[in-house]
Amino acid sequence: MENLDKPDEPLILKMKAEAGGLVTLAEGIQVVQGCVLFCLDSNPISRAARQHPFYVDRGWNTTQEVRIVPPAGMKAAPMPLGRSAKSAIGTLTMKCVSHDDEEGVVCTEQFIARRNRWAAADRDGIRTMYDQIVEADRTAVSFQAAGTGS
Numbered sequence: 001m002e003n004l005d006k007p008d009e010p011l012i013l014k015m016k017a018e019a020g021g022l023v024t025l026a027e028g029i030q031v032v033q034g035c036v037l038f039c040l041d042s043n044p045i046s047r048a049a050r051q052h053p054f055y056v057d058r059g060w061n062t063t064q065e066v067r068i069v070p071p072a073g074m075k076a077a078p079m080p081l082g083r084s085a086k087s088a089i090g091t092l093t094m095k096c097v098s099h100d101d102e103e104g105v106v107c108t109e110q111f112i113a114r115r116n117r118w119a120a121a122d123r124d125g126i127r128t129m130y131d132q133i134v135e136a137d138r139t140a141v142s143f144q145a146a147g148t149g150s
Contacts, residue, residue: 029144030144035138037064050123052120054119067106076098076142083095087122092112096108109136111133
């Protein structure tokens with residue numbers, strides 16, 4: 001934990017977790033999912049007609065940063081395109097950047113939703129945003145043997 005003694009600064013928690021199924025190995029290449037925590041694998045907003053408004057009782061401003069360090073002898077392949085999604089309820093940005101000094105990658109995802117209430121009629125835009133979030137959460141980063149071309 002960082003910033004416990006600084007109440008005006010955000011609390012920073014650093015942790016290590018073991019999770020299966022996030023890495024795919026093939027001959028000479030390794031593919032790693034860029035989203036590890038709080039990832040969506042399906043859209044939580046129903047296609048059904050909605051009568052009640054959408055509520056965000058507390059605003060969200062979450063940032064997930066995933067640092068991926070490849071095994072020795074591997075380097076990052078070209079980075080996937082960044083993603084963004086926006087609707088009346090909030091915005092999401094997701095981007096992966098390689099760091100040549102460590103030959104690793106940092107993927108950052110930020111989701112912001114302000115406290116408010118939105119009409120049920122906003123469902124289609126909110127559902128579309130969540131479809132885009134699911135796609136962003138599936139972003140994968142590839143690593144290849146250091147001797148192979150880009």
